[in-house]
Every structure is written in C-alpha cells, then in structure tokens.
Amino acid sequence: MGDDPSLGTIGLRVEGLVEPQPITPGTVKRIIPYAKRHRRSLAIVMLATVVDSVITVSIPLFFKKIIDDGIVPGKTSVVFGLAAFVAGLALLNVVAIYAQTWFSGRVGQGLIFDLRTKVFAHVQRQPLAFFTRTQTGSLVSRLNTDVVGAEQALTTLLSQSLSTVLTLVLVLGAMFYLSWPITVAALVLIPVFFLPGKIIADRLERLARGGMQTDAELGSMMNERFNVSGAMLVKLYGRPDEEAADFARKAGKVRDIAISMAVHARLLFILVSLLTTITTAMVYGFGGWFVIDGKLQIGTLVAMVALLLMLYNPINQLTNIQVDIMTALVSFDRVFEVLDLKPIISERPGARALPAPASHNGNGTAPHVEFDRVAFRYPAAEEVSLSSLESVPLRKTEQGENALVLSEVSFHAPAGRLTALVGPSGAGKTTITHLVPRLYDPTSGTVRIGGHDVRDLTLGSLQDTVGVVTQDAHLFHDTIRSNLLYARPDATEPEVIEACEAARIWPTISQLPDGLDTVVGDRGYRLSGGEKQRLAIARLLLKSPPIVVLDEATAHLDSESELAIQRALKTALTGRTSLVIAHRLSTIHDADQILVIDEGRIQERGTHDQLIAGGGLYSELYRTQFAQQRDFGIAEPVKSTVADSGNRALG
Template sequence: MATRPPGPRRFLTEEERNNKPEITKELIFRILSYLKPYRLQFIFVFIAIVASSIIGLWPSIITGRIVDEALTGQNLALLVRLLLLAFVTLVGSQFIITMESYINAWISHKIIYDMKNQMYRHLILMPQSFFLGEKQGDIITRMNSDIGGVSAIISGTLTSIVSHAIVVLTTLVAVFLMNWKLALVGVVVIPIIIIPSRQVGRTRWKLLSESQQKSDEMNQIINETLSISGSLLVKLFTKEEKEIEKFDQANQELTEIAMKEERSGRFFRVMMGLFAQIGPLLIYFAGGYMLIRQVDDALTVGVITSTVILINRLYRPIQMLLNVKVDFVRSVALFSRIFEYFDRPSDVKNPEDPQKPELKTTEVVFDEVRFSYRLGIDTVKEISFQVDDGSMVAIVGPSGSGKSTIINLIPRLYDVDEGAVRIGGVDVRDMDLTYLRNLVGFVSQDTYLFNGTIRENLLYAKEDATQEELEEACRIADLHEFIVNQPDGYNTLVGNRGLKLSGGEKQRVSIARVVLKDPKILVLDEATSSLDSISESSIQKSLELVMKHRTNIVIAHRLSTVLAADQIVVIDKGMLVEKGRHDELLAGGGIYKQLFDTQFEKVLEDASSYC
C-alpha cells in the first residue's frame, strides 16, 4: 500500500482568523515589493515631490522681500517683479504636482491590476476545500474592496508619507537658515502634537477590524439573498422581512462603527488645529519682542512674516504625517487581509516532476484510501476497489456516506490523506494536473452553466471545436434538434446558471460538453437524479452512447444503472462495506439489500430494458 503523509489542515480556526497582523520589517518590504516593477516611475514621482517642495518655498521667501524691500522701500517696479516671480513659482509648482499626481495614479492602478491578477490566479488554483470553507462574501471583499483600497494607499498614504516628510525637511532647513531663533520658537509646539496620535491609532485599529468583519457579513447577505437561487428561496419561504431585518442590523452596526471611527479622530483634529494656531502667535510675539528690543539686528518684519508663513507650511504636513501614521495602521490591516489569502497554501498542486504517461490502460484503482475534510474526522476510510479498463462501476450508498468525495479524489479536487488513487498504475499525485483532469470527464446532477450562450458553454470543453463537432456532440446528447428550433440557435442565451433552460436541457448541454472533451474516464455523479422519468429515460440513452469505450464510474440512484454495472461498490459511513454484482449483493442480505428495498424496488419494472 502506498502511504504518504497526511495532508495539511484545510480549514482555519476562528482563533487563527482573528489574529491581528504584526507590523514587521518583512511585512513593510513585502508591501513595497509591489512598487518594484514601477521603480523608475516612482523615482520620477520622488524627484517631482522634491522639486515641488523646494519651489514651493519661494513664494514664502519672496513675501519677506516684498515686505522689506518693495513695500518699505516703496519700489513699485520691484514689487511687480517679485509678484511675477512668486506667480511663476506657484505655476511651476502646481504643474509639477499635477504631473506627479498623474504618474502616481498610474502606478497605483497598475499595482491594483497586478494584485487582482495575482489574487484571481491564486484563488482559482486553490483546491475545492478552500471554497467549501470560505464565505463567498469574503472572497468578493478581498478581490474588490480590499485590493481596490490599495489605490488610496499607494496614491494617498505612501505618497503622503514621502511628500509631507520632504516638505517638513525642506521647510525646516529654510526657516532655520532665515532665523534660527524664530525657528526654535515655531517648532517648540511640535512635540505636543504627537501625544494624542498613539491612542487614536489604537482605537482606529480596533474599529477597522470590526468594520471589515461587518462589511464581510453584509457582502455575504447580499451575495446569498440577491442571487437567483437565493432570492427564490427567500420568496418561497416568505423570509423577505427577515432578510431585510438582518441586512438592516448589519448595516446599522457598520454605520455605528463608522461613526465611532469619525468621533475618535475628531478630538485629534481639534487639538491639531489649536496647536497649529499657537505657533504663529508665539513667533509674532518673539519676533516683535526681538525687533522692538533690537535683540537681533538682522531681524526684519519681512523675516518675521516669511517665518510665520513657513511655519504654517510646516504644521500642516506634520499634522498630515500624524494622520498618515494613523492611516498607515489601516493600510497594514488592509494588506494583511490580502496577504492572508495569498499565504493560504494549496495542498493540491502540480508535483515537482509532473508525469504525462502514455497510458496503455485507464483502469482506476483505489488503494487503502483515507481522506478527511477536517483533521481527525475521516470522511473516507480505507477504501480499496478497482475499475477495470472500459468497464463500469456503480457506487451506491446512503446519502452522506462519502460517494461524491470518493469520485472527487480521482481528478484531485482533493488529495488523499493516506493510500493512493492510481490510473493505469500511476499515482494521480504524480501526474501533471492538466493532463490528469483532461483524462476525466464529469457529469453531475448539479449542472453549472455560465451566463452566456449554448455555444460558449460548449466551447468551454474544447475552444477550437468546429461547428460540425458541436452539432455532432449535441446529436449524441439529443440536444441538436432543441437548439436549432430556438430563434438564436447555438447562440441562445442560457441565463444565470442556465436557469433559462429546463433541468433536462441543462443536463444535455453538460453531456454534450463532456462529449466534446472526449475523456478516457467518465464520472457520473447522480447525473439524472433530479429529472422526471421521461427526461431521465431520454438522457440515460445519451449517457449510454457517451459511456461506450470508456472507463466509467457512476454514483447510481437508478436501478437500471446499477443492473448495467460490471461491479457495484457499496459505501456506508465512508467505508466500503460490500462489492460485487447485483444478484450477489442481493443474496448477501446486507446494506445493498436494504437500499434495494427502500430505493430500487419501486422501479423494478424498468429494469428489463437494461438487463
């Protein structure tokens, strides 16, 4: 028996999901790694920020000259020249800012494009266990809201940090060069501004986590109740008011959290505004004192005026940097949510040295297979049976016994925890995934069609199929006549999940799709269980044509299918309890006999046509 280590746990616990991310150097570098492909553009943004910051100093400095030289000296020509120079510097600064803003927006949209592609590729390659354990609302939130929020981070938070830091640095240099004494007076209030920021940051972090959780809940409600199937269920059980109440509750809680977050920052903004006004008053007092007392001969009214303007220019970036510090926490939380998905491991992936063997036979062997969706709770236990090349095996058993799980192990929708599934003597885990899944064709009772045309849904199996191939596949599936009688023929729209078609028509599309795929192994998962007897009989004939010259595994609920099987495998509580032909199992008086008495006997009269 081939034994491999048990697969990893497939579902995160609530405790794991609620762990707060730590702001580490590795996390910051990981965030910045998304800028690497656009580093040249970002260097341009950085240069533009530096240039606009330096040029932006000149209007303030020129104002001092206007006061000291043009106004005091009553020099009109100099006043005009200085005003024109100030205007030119303002225009130049705004032009550079506009260019920087455009390039920055371009970078952020490109990063969103990259991340969405990366996320979609990562998620679509995840095993089925991921989609069983994850709410669809969470997936949509990650793909849209979270990644979409990256734009604000790149063009807002990240650029603000760089821009405001450079403005602060250049302004400090300029103000100290003008008059270091007044500069010290102006910056004395800066340390006081920092005090409230830490508490506000912790509060907003907590509120953000709650907000994201409520947002996920709302997305889940919307996704479940406003889908076609969900809205139908709501109506049939008259739960409209109940669902409205649930949505209103979630919406109200989300609104309250948003208001709390707004209140948490309001005091912070009031304090920042107050301290920003104190600085200039202190400068006027200190400058006036030194000017009146003639403490500093180099000090002029123009210098005082320029210093006040520059200090005002200094406070706003400092306030923004402190706000950015608070927003940075939110940004890290956003990236952490995205990375949490990226870091979900896929336990079903291509082997390091994938095989594409030339199979002489397509026999399928289950060798002591054990599998569990959750750690410690086996769904399938020590299953062993063989499906000979070109034969048909019927799998029967009570609902929930593990029949669908068994067949899902063949194309590696899940990987076995112990034992092996082999095709033609080769372990499926050693095969190339694409090659393996091309070997297997599925027809299930829950036929899924994309919201497009019949042609588009058929071409999903074979993109380069000709019209003749489409028609031949549809004739085998007894679908061609139905299609040509439609006004749009093969371009007939099927609707969301194929709901414009009947159950039998959807099944025929599914069968035709498998015919186009032309697999060597055919798996039927109760493919006709939801149909009426007339539709089932018609589709059964189509299936018989498709099953010829293939290895077939059928989860059976119809006696006719069971009687036609070369071997019957009986599953109960995840274990193989019986196997053999119909007469042998019936004589054994075991579980199969019970199933026969409760499920099959009522259709015994239909068996003669299949014996």
C-alpha cells in the same frame, strides 16, 4: 442618530469591535517587491514631489523679497519681476503635481492589478474544501476592499511621506534662517500634541481592521441573498422582518465603525487646528513686537506666518501617515493572509503527465482506475481555510481531526467499463468520485489511474483525463456557447452542435432566438433542470475524456428526457472507464460491476444478478430504492441501439 444607543458616546465606542491583532512580522518586507516592479514610475513621482516641495517652500521667501525689496522701497520693477517669477514657479509646480498624480495613479493601479491577479490565481489553486467553508463575500472583499485599501494607503504614503519630510525640513530651515527665536517659540508646543495623536492612531488601526471585517460580513450576506438560489430560499422559508433586522444589525455595525473612524480622524484635525491657531497667534505676537522694535522686517514676518502655516500641514500629515501606515499594513496583512494559505492539493516536484487522452473522436484506450486500501477523512478547518473568511467562529468539534469517511476501500474499475456505486445517503459514494479527479487526496492508501498514483501526475493531465458531471450542474452567467467551450475552447461550432445533438439539447437551443448565444442567467436558472443537465452532458461530450465520473447526471430529468439522455450517455460511456453513482434503475442494469458502499466501506461487489442472488444489502436497496422505479415504468434499461447523433458527437 443621537437617539441610537448603539452608537455609544459620540460614536467613539463600537460594540463587537475585533480584538487588537498585531501586524504579522515581515509584512513590510513583503511589500517592497511589489513596489520595485514600478520603480521607474516611483522615481518620477519622487522627483515631482521634490520639485513641488522646493517650489512650495520657496514662494513665501519670494513674497518676503517682494515686500522688503520692492514694495517698501517703492521699486516697481522688482515687484513686477519677482511677481512674474513666482507665477512661473506656480506653473512649473502645476506640471510637477500633474506628473506626480499621473504616475502615482499608474503605480496604484499597477499594484492593484498585481495583487488581484496573484490572489485570484492563488485562490484558484485552493482545494474544494476551501470553497465549502469560505464565505464568498468575505473572499471577494479581500480582492476588492483590502487590495484597494492597500493600494490607496501605499500610493499616498509613497508620495506623501517624501513630500512631508522634505517640506518639513525645508520649512524649518527657512524659518530658522529668517528668525530662529520665533521658530523655537513656534516649535515648543508641538510635542504636546504627539501623544494624543499616537493614541488616536492606535484606535484607528483597530477600527480599520474591524471595518474591513464587518464590510466583508455585510457583503457575504448580500451575496448569499441576492443570487437565485438564496433569493428562492428566502422567499420560500425566510422571515422578511428577521432578515431585515439581521441586515440592519450588520449594516449598523458598519455604520458605527465608520462614524467612530470619522470622529477620531476629525479629532486629529481639531488638535492640529488648535496647535496652528495658538502658534500663529504666538508668532504674530512676538513677530509684531520685533517689527515695532525694528528687529524684524514686515516682509520677514509675513513670510514667517506663511511658512508656519506650511509647517503644521506636514505635522498634521505626519500624524495621518501613522494612521495610513497602519491601514496599509492591515490591508496588506489581510491580503498576505490569503496568499500564505498553502493549497493542500499541489503538484509534486517532477510530476509527470499522463499519456495524452483519447482523441476527441473517441478512439484510443482508456486507462483503468484503482483504489488500493484507501482511507479518507475530510481535512480540518484550520488546514484549508481562515477563520476570518468564515462568518461563524470554529467550534471545538470542528477543530482537529475529523472522523474517517472512507476506510480500507479497494477496487479495480476496468478500462472501458462501467462501474456503478450504490449505497444509502452519506455512505461515501461522492467522496470516492472526488478522489479520482484529485479534488481531495486520500488520508492513506493510493488512487491510481493507468497504474500511476494520481499524486505523481500533473494536475493539467489529470484534468484532461477525467471528465465529471455532477448532479447539480453549474453554469456560468454567460452564453450557452461560452459554457460549452469552457470544456474545450478550441472546439469548432459544428463540433459544439454535434455534442448538443448527442445530449438531446440541440432542438431546444435551435428554437431560442439567440441560439448558442443565449445567456443562461445566474447559475443557469433561466433553463429548466433537465436542460441544464443536458448542457452539462454536452459539455462532457465536447471534452470527450477517457475517464468519466457521473453523480447520476440524469437524476433531475423526467422519464422521457432521461430515456433520450441514457441513449446519449450509453454512447458517451462506450470505450471509456466510467464511475457512476447510481440512483436510477437503468444505470445499475448497464453496469459491468456494482460496488455497494455503506459506512465508508465496500460491503458488496458484483453484477446486478449476482448481488440480487446474494440477498444482502444490495438486494434490500434494490427493493426499496430501485424496484419502485420499475413498477412505475421509469427509465427501463436501454436495449435499443444508440442514435446516429450520439455516434457523430463521438466520432
């Protein structure tokens, strides 16, 4: 370690340490409500702390009496009586310390629960743009490292602060009572040690903030490399030596900060130890002189030395409390930073629910979808994220307003009909589908469902109304059953099986040893792409929403699987308002209308035959992207009637 130049001089200098950042004003006031929720436990902690402090300070005074009133005059009964009383006090102190520890733990864990649940719920309300920018590891660090750090510092402060101040007052009172000249002499050197203590505490505050940030960066790297997608990318394209070097650099920074914090904390201990030794020697010198001259009893000198040792413990704690306070405030500051990030997608006051969606048997009238002169630009980074949650600092090009992705988009998706979106990559098709379930809000214009502006609707009713299957279906690391029930927790097992049959995935599931209780693995990677996609479709069928948005859910399937899924989807889309991004020939043939998107605008609209006859952009796209599928016999339009299993799943 001594040969490593990155450590700096005895580990005190850390390269790349974050710049000093003041604690946000009002942080202390915001902590108080969290503490108030546990006021009963806090009251017991404080009462136990008072008992502990009083007993701790009183014991040396009883030792004085044992020596001066019992041992010196030779009174055995006084010695045994006072010794037994001191033993009883010690037992009572054990009870007080136990109560203090127990209820302090209740307060601490309660605080962790309160903060974690609040931050988790708040993060869940953030828009999709927040998650596209934020490093998962950095975000998780706020719920783990920072919340725990805040709890540890706060619970330590709650018990330690009262104990320290009370012990200090009682010890000083007892010392002045026994011998004020020696007490004054013992206190002379104390102010000399407070200035270096303040300097060290300020340095430790910066190190604490830097340590939290570097821990988050290291956690983010591990999170990205240890999931299946990241591990596969590293194995296919990564350079192991460079990966190891990058990890070592981040881990080295964490190490350097930890060493520096340990050294600075040790310096505080060294200063206090030096102060204790010097003043103890001073007390023995003056006290011994007074005893020899007959001005002080031997028992009083013993009690003074014992009290002196108690005096410097709270003085040491006062210095450490400075550090603990800064650490707690930094931790709370980082947690509140997340809580202060306002979601840009939220319910308006008085938002109303859409009429209940069609029942799960598929009956009912689906609402239409309308885009009215919609323009959209993705929100700027500072609107949806925090720089401390992104490992790469924002570039100037990422700040301020982004370019328009959609411009003057107007169309009407008829109720119960299929509208296909076609266009080159990056044209804005996916962005249009994201506006329907209100993953984003339009910059201008209006998106309506059933004639209602989606911004005037409750988010819950909107979620119940719109069902989405993305091209890259996501599954949680859980059982197949749990992943399916995520869409509709009250579904019965027969309904789950019917949805799986309709999605043509039940034969696969039924052959698995654990059936529906099979764990799919991280992001569903234990299943093939086609199996994941069919599970996602089964999940959609189970939810049975009146509006369906598909980002070409069959894109990852082979032609045989796709043919089966197209039949299931044809039933799934029947009677439902459907908005589908088309990558397959079969989709555009089945569409009631086709919207051709290019450069964020609708360039053409109509049926397949109308657009082919027009000879415009669609005709060109058809020749380059779709006609070759026909030439290779991939997924021709489904002419046959739907299978009975599809009918059963949807009633």
